[in-house]
Amino acid sequence: MGFDIRLPIGMMFSVFGVLVGAYGAATQDSEMYVRHSLGINVNLWWGLVMLIFGGGMLLLVRRGAVATRASDKTDKTLRSPIVK
Amino acid sequence: MRPHPHWIDYSVIGIYFTFVLGIGFVLKKYMKTSADFFLSGRSIPAWITGLAFLSANLGAQEVIGMGASGAKYGIMTSHFYWVGAIPAMIFVGLFMMPFYYGSRARSVPEYLKLRFDEKTRGLNAISFAVMTVFSSGVSMYAMGKLLQLLLGWNFNAAIIVSALIVLAYTFLGGLTSAIYNEVLQFFLIVIGFIPLTFLGLKDVGGWEGLKARIGNDAMVHSWKYLGSPSANPMGVEWFSMLMGLGFVLSFGYWCTDFLVVQRAMAADSMTSARRTPLIAAFPKMLFPFLVILPGMIAGVVSAATMSGHTSGGVPAKAESEVVSQSAPGGGISLEGGKGIIPPKVDESGKPLVKDGQVVLDYDLATPMMLVRYFPSGLLGLGLCALMASFMSGMAGNTTAFNSVWTYDIYQGYINKTASDQHYLWMGRAATVFGLAVSVAAAYVARQFNNIMDVLQLVFAFVNAPLFATFLLGMFWKRATGHGAFCGLLGGTAAAAVHHGITLPIGSVPGVKGGFLGVVVHQYPSEMAQNFWTAIFAWTTCFTITILVSLLTTPRPDGELKGLVYALTDRPKDVDLAWYQKPAVLAVVVLTVLVVLNWIFW
Numbered sequence: 044m045g046f047d048i049r050l051p052i053g054m055m056f057s058v059f060g061v062l063v064g065a066y067g068a069a070t071q072d073s074e075m076y077v078r079h080s081l082g083i084n085v086n087l088w089w090g091l092v093m094l095i096f097g098g099g100m101l102l103l104v105r106r107g108a109v110a111t112r113a114s115d116k117t118d119k120t121l122r123s124p125i126v127k
Numbered sequence: 128m129r130p131h132p133h134w135i136d137y138s139v140i141g142i143y144f145t146f147v148l149g150i151g152f153v154l155k156k157y158m159k160t161s162a163d164f165f166l167s168g169r170s171i172p173a174w175i176t177g178l179a180f181l182s183a184n185l186g187a188q189e190v191i192g193m194g195a196s197g198a199k200y201g202i203m204t205s206h207f208y209w210v211g212a213i214p215a216m217i218f219v220g221l222f223m224m225p226f227y228y229g230s231r232a233r234s235v236p237e238y239l240k241l242r243f244d245e246k247t248r249g250l251n252a253i254s255f256a257v258m259t260v261f262s263s264g265v266s267m268y269a270m271g272k273l274l275q276l277l278l279g280w281n282f283n284a285a286i287i288v289s290a291l292i293v294l295a296y297t298f299l300g301g302l303t304s305a306i307y308n309e310v311l312q313f314f315l316i317v318i319g320f321i322p323l324t325f326l327g328l329k330d331v332g333g334w335e336g337l338k339a340r341i342g343n344d345a346m347v348h349s350w351k352y353l354g355s356p357s358a359n360p361m362g363v364e365w366f367s368m369l370m371g372l373g374f375v376l377s378f379g380y381w382c383t384d385f386l387v388v389q390r391a392m393a394a395d396s397m398t399s400a401r402r403t404p405l406i407a408a409f410p411k412m413l414f415p416f417l418v419i420l421p422g423m424i425a426g427v428v429s430a431a432t433m434s435g436h437t438s439g440g441v442p443a444k445a446e447s448e449v450v451s452q453s454a455p456g457g458g459i460s461l462e463g464g465k466g467i468i469p470p471k472v473d474e475s476g477k478p479l480v481k482d483g484q485v486v487l488d489y490d491l492a493t494p495m496m497l498v499r500y501f502p503s504g505l506l507g508l509g510l511c512a513l514m515a516s517f518m519s520g521m522a523g524n525t526t527a528f529n530s531v532w533t534y535d536i537y538q539g540y541i542n543k544t545a546s547d548q549h550y551l552w553m554g555r556a557a558t559v560f561g562l563a564v565s566v567a568a569a570y571v572a573r574q575f576n577n578i579m580d581v582l583q584l585v586f587a588f589v590n591a592p593l594f595a596t597f598l599l600g601m602f603w604k605r606a607t608g609h610g611a612f613c614g615l616l617g618g619t620a621a622a623a624v625h626h627g628i629t630l631p632i633g634s635v636p637g638v639k640g641g642f643l644g645v646v647v648h649q650y651p652s653e654m655a656q657n658f659w660t661a662i663f664a665w666t667t668c669f670t671i672t673i674l675v676s677l678l679t680t681p682r683p684d685g686e687l688k689g690l691v692y693a694l695t696d697r698p699k700d701v702d703l704a705w706y707q708k709p710a711v712l713a714v715v716v717l718t719v720l721v722v723l724n725w726i727f728w
Contacts, residue, residue: 046153055142056314058142070502081326089508
């Protein structure tokens with residue numbers, strides 16, 4: 044029903060990825076990484092991971108919208124045209 | 128130790144709330160009928176309902192509570208997942224969904240009406256409605272308290288703002304909005320907690336390092352020490368663990384609680400509905416690593432210092448420097464605590480002591496881990512995940528409440544023949560007053576510090592017998608409405624009586640038990656007492672239901688078609704790829720489960 048839920052998921056994590064990743068890049072030499080995350084710049088790394096995840100979700104949305112939906116042959120009395 | 132969120136953390140949180148509300152706004156225009164609002168028009172694909180099924184259950188009890196239990200009991204806590212959830216989820220998917228979905232019941236109480244009679248439905252609807260609203264309130268209270276303690280945020284503001292946000296998106300977009308947000312929250316929680324577990328494990332030297340630091344073998348094995356209550360920190364033995372937790376409590380929750388079942392009912396087909404709990408089972412099996420391990424780690428690491436990172440242990444001087452730096456300004460003092468778990472403090476800030484030992488505030492284990500290992504940036508993400516877990520619980524309770532109120536209580540007893548648009552309106556109204564009552568309950572919880580224990584108790588009293596009722600209802604066509612009703616009442620009474628005449632060792636009579644004046648038996652721990660209460664409640668309900676059913680007339684077979692196993696066609700899964708069939712999924716889940724249990728034996 045409604046819109047493809049992977050859209051907001053993809054968008055939100057892409058935004059997070061860019062925001063947190065850029066912050067990580069900007070604070071590369073901060074002592075907070077030494078104090079908290081064992082010297083690892085988690086903002087940068089995890090920001091990257093989130094961006095990849097978000098981007099992946101958006102790709103799935105794009106693919107779903109393009110491909111024709113093969114209908115399930117299961118019981119679907121009240122089906123709405125939802126993108127899978 | 129008080130963390131100071133920076134603008135980046137607030138931005139992350141703000142962006143999250145924007146998406147949460149945005150989803151609600153976009154979905155508003157699709158809410159045309161009451162079926163859309165309460166059941167998403169039964170149109171949601173299995174992977175979404177599966178993740179929502181899991182996420183609706185994933186309230187603060189999971190994220191905070193499991194961390195606390197991990198710190199207290201060790202890896203045995205995994206039993207709440209591997210014994211206490213997965214088997215029940217498999218069962219409900221394979222064997223009970225055909226009746227829930229196939230009967231076209233719009234709620235769990237409505238199934239009871241179709242299968243049994245009005246009074247059984249009424250009993251279930253009313254008790255569920257009350258409990259779910261209070262549960263939401265207790266969630267709000269716990270969140271407000273945590274945010275106040277951890278970050279110094281205003282308690283009232285936290286409650287009101289979170290209630291308004293949940294209100295906005297459930298009011299506008301109904302169940303679909305709640306489901307979509309639950310999926311978002313699921314990913315947020317997973318993505319928020321993976322780095323925490325990773326960093327924590329790295330700091331202690333992996334699982335082996337963690338085992339060495341904990342030093343207590345019983346905390347790192349899940350089955351080995353279940354021979355006797357005195358051998359393990361939880362104070363239980365394998366029988367009550369399996370029967371009490373593994374069977375009664377877990378099946379009682381996962382198979383009958385409308386909050387989770389509702390998500391499966393929103394699925395787009397019978398097969399999707401059956402696959403929903405099975406799909407949910409996969410991530411559920413892996414959650415112990417995300418929520419229990421951080422709790423276990425919290426007890427054996429030390430606080431961050433200004434002078435270099437602390438993998439081996441912090442020199443005592445540096446640690447007290449941090450504590451005294453923060454104490455004057457407020458924040459949490461770790462003095463007297465264990466690892467980074469602070470002690471519980473009284474109003475003046477002094478640690479509470481019981482039987483000569485400092486009482487630890489285990490609920491702070493996971494939040495302290497977030498504060499310890501996450502720099503600003505990721506901290507915002509972690510706080511988001513924490514708030515998401517609270518809010519998904521609240522939204523789940525709200526949507527379950529507004530459905531049960533509108534369909535079972537309002538349409539059932541007050542106004543049976545109004546138009547669909549009227550019921551839709553009522554559903555929205557119920558969302559508002561349900562949340563209002565929850566907010567009130569949050570303030571009540573603040574007054575009585577026992578309220579969480581009381582709520583847990585009430586849940587156990589009501590849920591434990593319920594599973595017996597459903598089991599008999601779905602698989603024994605001879606079960607009658609009178610039997611079900613008496614069984615439920617009897618089971619709940621048995622639970623209350625059992626709790627009233629037993630007491631865990633070291634507790635005083637009151638909420639913990641023994642309130643009926645006589646203490647007939649003392650249990651080695653609260654958990655043991657809970658499990659046995661559940662066992663007695665279930666057995667009583669089961670027995671009474673059978674006896675009374677045999678003494679009363681059953682309904683004719685024709686009326687029970689589709690509601691009882693013997694009178695329903697077996698679902699056929701022919702049109703699915705082999706890996707999509709529910710039975711295959713179940714086998715895979717069970718195999719992984721056995722492997723996990725074996726690894727952590």
